[in-house]
Amino acid sequence: MGTQFNTxxxxxxxxxxxxxxxxxxxxxxxxxxxxxxxxFQGRLEASRLGELSLVDVCAHQQTVVRDxxxxxxxxxEYVLVSLAREGRSLVTQEGREACLEAxxxxxxxxxxxxxxxxxxxxRQTVVQxxxxxxxxxxxxxxxxxxxxxxxHNPLDRLVYDFFAALPALEHQLGDAQQARVTEQGxxxxxxxxxxxxxGQVPNASRRTALLFRIKDYVRAHLGDPQLSLAQVAAQxxxxxxxxxxxxxxxQTSLGRYLLESRLACCxxxxxxxxxxxxxxxxxxxxxxxxxMAHFSRVFRAQFGQAAREYRRG
Numbered sequence: 001m002g003t004q005f006n007t008x009x010x011x012x013x014x015x016x017x018x019x020x021x022x023x024x025x026x027x028x029x030x031x032x033x034x035x036x037x038x039x040f041q042g043r044l045e046a047s048r049l050g051e052l053s054l055v056d057v058c059a060h061q062q063t064v065v066r067d068x069x070x071x072x073x074x075x076x077e078y079v080l081v082s083l084a085r086e087g088r089s090l091v092t093q094e095g096r097e098a099c100l101e102a103x104x105x106x107x108x109x110x111x112x113x114x115x116x117x118x119x120x121x122x123r124q125t126v127v128q129x130x131x132x133x134x135x136x137x138x139x140x141x142x143x144x145x146x147x148x149x150x151x152h153n154p155l156d157r158l159v160y161d162f163f164a165a166l167p168a169l170e171h172q173l174g175d176a177q178q179a180r181v182t183e184q185g186x187x188x189x190x191x192x193x194x195x196x197x198x199g200q201v202p203n204a205s206r207r208t209a210l211l212f213r214i215k216d217y218v219r220a221h222l223g224d225p226q227l228s229l230a231q232v233a234a235q236x237x238x239x240x241x242x243x244x245x246x247x248x249x250x251q252t253s254l255g256r257y258l259l260e261s262r263l264a265c266c267x268x269x270x271x272x273x274x275x276x277x278x279x280x281x282x283x284x285x286x287x288x289x290x291x292m293a294h295f296s297r298v299f300r301a302q303f304g305q306a307a308r309e310y311r312r313g
Contacts (some may be wrong), residue, residue, distance in 0.1 A: 005044045012039070015037065049169060049178050051129075051182055054170075065114075080126055081163060084102050092146060093109065094143075104149065106147060106148055108198075109130075112145070137190035137192055138212055140249075143295060169181065187216075207249070222262050275304070284307075
């Protein structure tokens with residue numbers, strides 16, 4: 001684990017303030033209401049894998065509240081995944097409540113108020129995901145928070161076990177491998193959320209599921225330079241206008257999604273030391289670019305530097 005905090009190193013009368021600071025600095029500004037401050041014990045261990053923050057929390061009874069009045073300008077936007085390891089908790093957001101026991105998990109969004117209640121000693125692993133990374137995979141996140149998912153469901157079990165195992169990999173994988181692993185984990189989570197959200201998203205669950213299938217198809221065919229809006233529409237038997245309307249609900253377009261996905265794959269390969277001897281043009285062509293001048297221009301616009309400089313950095 002990377003960073004560790006433990007109330008055992010703090011005088012009992014100072015533990016409440018210490019825990020408040022630890023939780024806020026690790027996640028986002030929150031209010032921690034401890035049931036018994038004088039005897040409270042808590043331990044937090046945080047690590048990183050790719051773009052994910054992974055936090056193991058063991059603590060006594062408490063209630064944690066995200067108050068929108070306490071949100072500051074410039075705060076990051078995240079989706080948090082709580083994996084219940086021991087004890088019980090209640091996740092509340094958008095009027096929904098998810099009661100979690102060991103083997104269950106749920107997501108919640110830091111852009112909106114939420115409440116976490118732990119009625120006794122507990123342990124959980126919290127995965128902090130940049131909201132945009134999950135939003136690219138599944139829309140209508142506001143309808144998917146505080147919905148309980150359980151290891152009793154085969155797909156949910158795969159997601160739970162995958163994320164629970166990530167902290168042990170912190171120093172075992174290189175940057176490129178970490179990026180690949182986190183991408184796979186987010187794809188799995190998106191798939192489980194789409195399945196769980198059926199019937200939850202008013203008049204839009206089919207659109208959400210279809211959008212996920214289209215994105216999955218696009219990612220599988222990024223290397224095809226002929227991939228186009230018309231081809232995607234024909235693959236799914238829908239109009240090009242309808243394809244665009246699906247992406248518009250996420251304030252983007254299929255063309256923009258395709259370009260950003262290709263650039264992300266190119267950037268990942270350029271960071272990979274195993275591919276250090278591969279020409280930049282080979283990497284670009286591999287992911288569907290056919291014009292190096294165009295690739296150079298859009299890569300610089302996306303990452304703020306030329307591909308050669310990006311590889312060196």
